[in-house]
Each structure stands twice: as structure tokens, then as C-alpha cells.
Amino acid sequence: MSLDLPEPDFSLSEVFYLSYSNIKRRFFRSIITALGIILGIAFMAALLTNSLILDWLQTESGVEAYQYWLVGISLIVAFGGITNSMLMAVNERVKEIGVYKCIGGLDSHIVRLFIVEALLLGILGGFFGAIIGIGMGIGINLNRASLDELTVILEANFSTLLILFSACILIAIILTSLATYIPARRASKLSPAEALRYEN
Amino acid sequence: MSLEEFVVEIDDVHKEYTLGKVIIHALQGISFKIKREEYVSIMGPSGSGKSTIFNAIGGLDTVTSGEIYIDQVDIAELDAYELAWLRNRKIGYIFQTFNLLLAFSAQENIEIPMVFAGVPREERRKKSKHILNLVGLGDRARNKPGQLSGGQQQRVAIARALANDPAIILADEPTANLDLATGLEIIGLLKKLNEEQGTTIVSATHDLKMISISDRIIWIRDGRVDRIEDRADIQVDAMS
């Protein structure tokens, strides 16, 4: 069957507007989701900053094995926290996906709406998580070195910190998008009737 | 009689739901046709299969067997993209629970189907305003669903259903969540759209208030068409 349909035009500005409205309307829920991301990223950033500073301070043995463990664990915590937040956020909204499908939304439209929302939350959560985490990572070393010492070291390694900061945001974005894409894609594949009667 | 007269044709439709090992035969060979500009009520007791028919005609769920034509298009042959187009342009849906998007104002709820249809912004604004006036909510354009009563939300849902000038409006128990007076208002509005705009309306319902305004009533029992009554028959029935 060919109905000879034109490509629909679902411009980026429309997508952003719809996603932004959803975040705004679900403000407190969005804040909770963002907090989940912030916590995960902050924990990871704090541990990474701490091990970097220990390295820079040239504690005799350099970075110790347990530091690698901690970094590994922090990545897992960030991963778990963020995926959990995002999975829940999508799961709560399967009915809404059903509504979008009933009024003519394509699966790809719907997934795009959710991904843009995840991106916005990921950037926000990554940014604040990185600031808080790096700040804490520096803070916990104040008993190991004086403020002056730390300042010198941090200034000397500023570019590394900047990379860490960007990496945190990047990881937040990747994790939130992935943890949104997979369930949103799956939910958008449901028939509208199935999606509408979905109970969390 | 030309084929084009029928907006909906369904032929020997079966639907089975599987719940674990149990198979539920929700529809057991449903056939009927609906003419353009008709107002048809699908009536029957709870569990008789009305919502399943609604989902089948609306392309909202797959059926086990049988054929469904909307505006001469066999919906079984449509791919996902074409089905979305059908839902967007050819059919407007009204639900018992309204199913509005809560993040958006009344006007935006009407505009979103137009966004999916690629209607330019200016035209969307104008048209959604016009439809809101038509359903009597011209002054509530900026209100979110949470700020509207049940009856007003259902009006928004009706307005949304009209957004892309569908060939047919499908409703599933549109008055079931409303009190008597509000239900009557909604029925009156649907009838007005049917008479003044020529909108074809098919409504699943067990609300007897719908009987008097329907052109035809399709009575469903245990997943089968029990009988189909014309308005003339109904009046005869009522008198005898």
C-alpha cells in the first residue's frame, strides 16, 4: 500500500519547545531526576579529583591500586544512579507515549522528544554534578595539603581538571541519553492501545 | 450505491487476547459499515467488546483476523509511518479519560496533532483558536488541563480530535467520567458537529442518552453484533 505521503516536517525548534514544556510542567519530577544524575556524577567526579590530587601531590607510591577500584566503583554508581532515574522517568510516561501515538506522532518523533529532554537534563545534571564533585574532591584534600599548596597544584594542572569537567558532562549526557533511548524506543513500539493501558 | 459512501467498513473481525494460557475471544466476527456523516453509537454491556472495536477501527491495536477499511484504505496493509498518518489525519479520538497532554495548554493540545502534520505555526494558531471557539472554550485557550473541569477537558479533547479535519471521530465512552448534565452537553456538542460540520461520529457507549441522537445503533453482545437499529426502528421500539 502506498499512500504517497510527504515527509512530515518536525523541526528542531518544535522538538525543543515540546521537550522544554514537559520539563517545566513536571518541574519537581525533573528536579528529582536531575538530582539522581547530579549525585551519580558528583560521586564520580569527587573520587576522580581525589585520586588526581593524590597523584599530583606525589605521595610516594603514586596512585594506589585501591584508587582504581574506587574510580571503577564510582563509574558503576554513576551508571546505576543515572540509568535508574531515567528508566523510571520514561516508565512513568508510557501512557503519554500512547497519547502521542494516537494524535499521529511517529515513533521517531516520540523518541526525539524524550532524547531532547534527556539531553537537557544530562547537561544540567552533568554540569552541577561536576562542579559539586570536583569541589568536594578538592575539599577532602585540605587536610592533606595546605590551601596554598593545593592552589599551586590545581593551577598547574588546570587543563586536566577542565578535561575531567568536560568528561563528567559528556558521561552524563551519554548515560542519560542511552538510558532514555532504550526504554523510549521500546515503549514507542507498543501499539497505541497497549501504551494507553500500560500501568506502572 | 458507490463504495465511497462508507467511511468505515469492517468485515468479519476477530480479536483474541491471550492472558497466560487463557485465550479471550473479545471479538468473534464483527461486520458493519458506517456511512459518511452518520452518527453511530456502539452499545452493549461492559465487557462486550466496545473498546476492542474502537481500538480496531482506530488502528490503535492489531486484530487477529478480518478486514478494516477506513476511507477505502485497508489498514492492515499500512506500515508504521502510514498508520501514524492515518491516526493523524483521518481519525480523531475521544476517550473516557480525556487523555490530554498535561504539560500543555488547551490550545497547544489542539496544535500538537497539527505539529505532527507539518502545519505552519501561524496557521496552527488561527485554526486552533477557531476550533476552541467552536467547542465553546474560546476563553480557556491558555489553561492547562489541570485547570479545567472534566467537561471542559472533554471539549478540549473533541477540539483536538478535530485538529486535522478527520474523516471520522471515534469516541470510547466519552461521557462515562462526566455527570449527567455535563454528559448531555458533550453529547449535544458531538451532535452539533455531526449536523453542522458533517463530521462522521462513531461512539462506543453504554450511555442511553446517546440513543435519541444516533442515526443508527449497533448493539454488541459477547463480541458479536447483536442487532443494528436505525433511528426509525428505535422510535417504533420506544412507542410500542
Ligand SMILES: Nc1ncnc2c1ncn2[C@@H]1O[C@H](COP(=O)(O)OP(=O)(O)O)[C@@H](O)[C@H]1O
Ligand atoms: N488488554 C486485554 N487483555 C486481555 N483481555 C482483554 C483486554 N482488553 C479487553 N479484554 C477482554 O475483552 C473483552 C472485551 O473488552 P472491551 O472491549 O474492553 O469491552 P467493553 O469496552 O465493551 O467494556 C472483555 O472480556 C475483556 O475482559
Ligand SMILES: [Mg+2]
Ligand atoms: Mg470499554
